[in-house]
Amino acid sequence: MNLWPTVQAEWLKFRSVRSTPYTLAVTVVLCIGLGALGSWAERSHWPKASLQEHLAFDPVAISLLGFFFAPLAVGVVGVLVISSEYSSGSIRSTLAAQPRRTAVLLAKSIVLFAATLVVGEICSVASFLVGQSILRGVTPTASLSTPSVLRAVLLAGLSLALLALLAMGIATMLRHTAGAIAVYVSALLVLLIIVSALPSDWSARILKYLPEILVATMRSTTAAGTSAQLFSPWVSTLVLAAYTLGALILGGVLLARRDA
Amino acid sequence: MIEAKGLVKHYGSTTAVDDLSFVVRPGIVTGFLGPNGSGKSTTMRMMIGLDHPNKGTVTIDGRAYDQIRWPLREVGALLEAKAIHPGRTARNHLRALAASNRIPVRRVDEVLELVGLTTVSGKRAGGYSLGMGQRLGIAAALLGDPHVLLFDEPVNGLDPEGIQWVRELLRTLAGQDKTVFVSSHLMSEMALTADHVIVIGKGRLLEDADIATMVAKAGVSVLVRSPDADRLTTAIAKAGGTVVSQNDGGLVVTDLEAPQIGDLAARDGLRLHELTPQRASLEEAFMALTKEHVEFGGTH
Numbered sequence: 379m380n381l382w383p384t385v386q387a388e389w390l391k392f393r394s395v396r397s398t399p400y401t402l403a404v405t406v407v408l409c410i411g412l413g414a415l416g417s418w419a420e421r422s423h424w425p426k427a428s429l430q431e432h433l434a435f436d437p438v439a440i441s442l443l444g445f446f447f448a449p450l451a452v453g454v455v456g457v458l459v460i461s462s463e464y465s466s467g468s469i470r471s472t473l474a475a476q477p478r479r480t481a482v483l484l485a486k487s488i489v490l491f492a493a494t495l496v497v498g499e500i501c502s503v504a505s506f507l508v509g510q511s512i513l514r515g516v517t518p519t520a521s522l523s524t525p526s527v528l529r530a531v532l533l534a535g536l537s538l539a540l541l542a543l544l545a546m547g548i549a550t551m552l553r554h555t556a557g558a559i560a561v562y563v564s565a566l567l568v569l570l571i572i573v574s575a576l577p578s579d580w581s582a583r584i585l586k587y588l589p590e591i592l593v594a595t596m597r598s599t600t601a602a603g604t605s606a607q608l609f610s611p612w613v614s615t616l617v618l619a620a621y622t623l624g625a626l627i628l629g630g631v632l633l634a635r636r637d638a
Numbered sequence: 639m640i641e642a643k644g645l646v647k648h649y650g651s652t653t654a655v656d657d658l659s660f661v662v663r664p665g666i667v668t669g670f671l672g673p674n675g676s677g678k679s680t681t682m683r684m685m686i687g688l689d690h691p692n693k694g695t696v697t698i699d700g701r702a703y704d705q706i707r708w709p710l711r712e713v714g715a716l717l718e719a720k721a722i723h724p725g726r727t728a729r730n731h732l733r734a735l736a737a738s739n740r741i742p743v744r745r746v747d748e749v750l751e752l753v754g755l756t757t758v759s760g761k762r763a764g765g766y767s768l769g770m771g772q773r774l775g776i777a778a779a780l781l782g783d784p785h786v787l788l789f790d791e792p793v794n795g796l797d798p799e800g801i802q803w804v805r806e807l808l809r810t811l812a813g814q815d816k817t818v819f820v821s822s823h824l825m826s827e828m829a830l831t832a833d834h835v836i837v838i839g840k841g842r843l844l845e846d847a848d849i850a851t852m853v854a855k856a857g858v859s860v861l862v863r864s865p866d867a868d869r870l871t872t873a874i875a876k877a878g879g880t881v882v883s884q885n886d887g888g889l890v891v892t893d894l895e896a897p898q899i900g901d902l903a904a905r906d907g908l909r910l911h912e913l914t915p916q917r918a919s920l921e922e923a924f925m926a927l928t929k930e931h932v933e934f935g936g937t938h
Binding site for chain 1: 689709722727731734735737739
């Protein structure tokens with residue numbers, strides 16, 4: 379079905395509008411910046427901190443502070459990859475050039491996944507290294523040679539790529555930028571707020587399924603060991619991947635069925 | 639060759655295209671005419687697989703559009719709306735299209751040159767005028783050097799020079815034995831470029847004929863001026879003619895030829911000041927066709 383030429387075309391389109399490279403560049407800068415800021419604050423606070431605080435200190439988590447923000451940025455990129463085609467009308471050119479619509483969605487997925495995975499890994503590895511170098515000599519630090527730390531840092535990057543695809547899947551269903559961003563942000567944050575407000579025995583059972591909790595588990599070196607209520611980092615990855623795949627399949631079915 | 643067979647398309651409760659069948663042949667310019675909202679764009683969207691028909695099929699050289707391996711190399715389409723991201727340059731837009739159909743990049747520069755956009759090809763399309771957008775759409779249609787071309791209202795937004803250029807382009811493409819299918823809501827525009835017209839109204843086929851046949855079918859009328867208009871009207875009516883009086887006192891007669899009217903006047907001793915056979919213009923023929931249809935529809 380001519381997938382490779384379609385991937386080449388989508389890659390060209392992906393990088394030939396300003397919004398995508400700019401948003402991704404801002405993601406990297408803010409991600410590293412927030413991690414550095416958090417690490418710096420910890421470093422300054424350390425001498426005055428209590429024993430409890432010293433014991434609870436997590437050098438990986440603080441350096442990856444930017445990952446609370448990064449999902450929003452990559453989500454916007456994921457949404458725009460398809461919604462801007464509808465707002466501009468270019469979807470008609472795209473589908474005239476490649477009438478096999480599944481191939482179009484597959485090509486977009488490949489391009490978006492590759493780009494956001496690279497950006498995600500740059501964010502996580504750089505944030506981690508910058509954070510540790512700020513903390514070094516004052517607080518305990520972590521090293522990538524520790525398997526659980528390496529896993530947390532790499533899965534943090536992967537989580538961004540999966541979230542970007544999830545956002546694209548939502549946008550494929552809704553075909554509307556603002557609507558898709560609203561649904562994506564709701565799935566991430568609003569759902570978390572609602573579930574947290576439920577009676578505690580309910581929320582304890584549901585929380586581990588929420589995307590925001592899944593990605594937090596993926597990049598955590600401590601959470602899984604301490605709480606039986608959460609999935610392991612790898613299972614969390616699979617659950618998030620399943621959500622993403624589900625959104626893409628549903629989007630793909632609608633894309634194939636609807637008029638453009 | 640494009641072949642539509644029993645095409646039907648509903649949008650909710652409205653029927654946009656209603657049992658439409660026709661064939662578009664290569665080597666000529668075929669005009670696709672109808673008032674606004676008559677289903678022209680919908681039909682063209684179905685030709686390139688953007689909209690799915692509820693019934694019927696449309697094929698290009700016997701194949702459905704999504705069965706064509708490299709569609710841009712066989713079918714070029716200019717659609718009504720600007721189909722380009724405003725933040726992308728014309729050149730990158732065309733490069734992406736070229737890449738998707740394995741069309742060499744030099745074709746991008748060739749078509750940009752052909753439509754006269756070379757100097758602005760590095761500018762973002764958001765800043766393009768309607769006319770420039772239209773030229774870019776034509777460039778995209780020509781990119782794969784296809785042998786079937788669909789143009790939806792191609793002269794929209796173009797200046798007189800651009801309109802002239804499009805007319806010549808259509809003739810040239812037809813001259814290269816390509817299938818050229820052009821929609822318009824203006825018969826006068828089609829009269830200048832098309833060899834054959836397919837007329838639709840409310841999604842139904844009203845006419846599928848050569849321009850010449852269409853004019854002949856529209857019929858002739860005779861303009862008569864006479865100081866004895868009243869008596870002449872009675873005489874013509876008796877002989878089976880139909881008379882419509884005009885504001886300036888002239889009579890427009892149909893269903894009788896000029897010689898018969900002259901003979902009638904001579905027989906009854908009536909004076910004639912003018913007796914002019916009139917050929918209906920294409921525009922009038924088109925108006926008559928579609929007006930009739932709208933009246934049958936009964937919603938206007």
